[in-house]
Amino acid sequence: MKQQKLNGKTHRFFDEDPYMKSFKANVISCTECGGEYLTLLDATAFFPEAGGQPSDTGTITLVSDVTVFNVKEVRENGGELFHVTDKPVPCGKIIGSINFKKRYERMRNHSGEHLLSGFAHTMFGCTNVGFHLNDETVTVDFDKHLTADQLLQIEKAVNDVIAENVRITSYYPQPTELAELDYRSKLELTKNVRIVEIGEYDRCACCAPHVASTAEIGMLVITDSISYKGGTRLNMVCGKNAFKASRQALMNVREISSQLSAKPSETAIAVARFIRQTEEEKAKSAAMCNAYIALRVDSIAPTDGNIVIFEPDLDRNSLRRLVDRAADKCGGICAGFCGSDEDGWSYVLISRTVDLKAEANLLNEKMNGKGGGTSRMIQGSASAPKAVLKNIF
Ligand SMILES: [Zn+2]
Structure with a gap:
């Protein structure tokens, strides 16, 4: 092991080798905190939750007796990286293993996001003001509105650079060197700034692990976008997720194509x-x-009494229009029903003379129904059979 616990901070293997899947290290301490165990190692390949990217998960195995501890999460505090384990880890030598399949897809997506944000900046003067990456999608917020055509232009530019197989490098420049550099950054930092470069295409301050060349990103697809806080919020996917999204879209197109x-x-x-x-x-x-x-x-013949109408197949709105017009022809209540004895009835009762709101409880009781409305109209559902409903009116 080299350079471990420099300056009292956990040594970060992922800075030099983002492809490291397992590593050897020593347990410095393990403290219980609110039911969790925070294990501090002298060095680690686990990336902590930082800058919109979730932390790695994996295992820590004690070399002495091969006991395995699950690492649920890794948190940074004052430069130290604390591994959240499911049980206390004793001091000693360990072998750490990270869930690299997940990590690799995150590296592909994160690297794709750099290209996307880089081109949004150089082509349309947009600044990335929000970034969140999970295992399904990457959400990016820009401070300016981007049209559908502009998004397509950015997407094409990114995929051209992916096909070019450009090297992605990272380094910590000296403060004087940093002052001379033109780079994208969310924070105004002056020291310990890690710069990630994608050839001539993008230079950005970032602490996360990335892939070594753009070809590894595979493909970048912008899946959707909306106007958000005066700018644009979009979702994008790279790598396996881009393949999945493209395959899903093609399957849908095939299905629609066949049906129509x-x-x-x-x-x-x-x-x-x-x-x-x-x-x-x-x-x-x-x-x-x-x-x-x-x-x-x-x-319908005009009457001083009630009118009852059964229209099994009419929808509720049409039934209401019918009953409203028929109500002009009666001195009592005009009652309309659609539905059936099997499935129940929807009713509309309208009257120009009877206060239906006052009668609603009694009528609902007789119809074995529920519903309400105004003094002029009540509507609802009834479970009584047609013969009973007919008799009520
Ligand atoms: Zn990054």
Whole structure:
């Protein structure tokens, strides 16, 4: 082991070798804190939760007796890295193993985010003001509005650099060297600033592990974007998640293509056509429904008593329109029902003379129903059979 516990701070293997999956180290201390055990090592390859990237997980194995401890999380405090373990870890030599599959995908996504933010900055003057990475997606906030076309331009530029297989390097410049550098940074730091460079394309201050070359990012896809706090919030994915998102999108396109009998490249046009046709059909059926309601109302003879209407297939809104017009023809209550004895009935009661609000409890009791409204109209559901409902009115 080299350079461990320099300046009393946990040595960070991931700074020099982000690909280190397991490492040897010594347990300095383990303290219980609120039911958790915080284990301090002299060196570690576990990246802590920092800068929007979650911490690594994995195991610590005691060399002396091969006892395994799960590392749920790693937290930074004053430059020291504390490994949250499920039980107390005794002092001694250990072998740490990180869950590298997860870490590698995070490195791919994080490196992709650098390129994306870099191009958003150079192409459109945007500053990254928010970043959050989890194992499903990367969320990035920019301070300016980006159009759909601008996002496509950024996405293309990023993928061109991915294909170029550009080296990604990191280093700690001296303060004087740092002062001369032009780099992106969220914080105004002057010392211990780690610079991550992607060839000529981006230079950014960042403490996290990244992949060694852009080709490892695989692909970057912007999955969605919204206007957010006067700027843009977008979600992007790289690596396996980009493949997953692309595959999912293609499967959906294939399904839509098959259902609408359209070429995969023309599914958007086919969906727009389908929606337009559906709207036209809806308008036609609404016109037919209105014509039916008019005919139905005409067929009702005026009466001083009640009117009861059963229209099993009408929707509630159409039933309400029908009952409202028919109510003009009666001196009592106009009662309308849609539904069936099996599935229950929806009712609409309208009257120009009876205070229905006052009668609601009694009527609901008789109809074995529930509902309410105003003195002019009440509506709800009823479980009584048609024969009983008919008799009530
Ligand atoms: Zn980074």
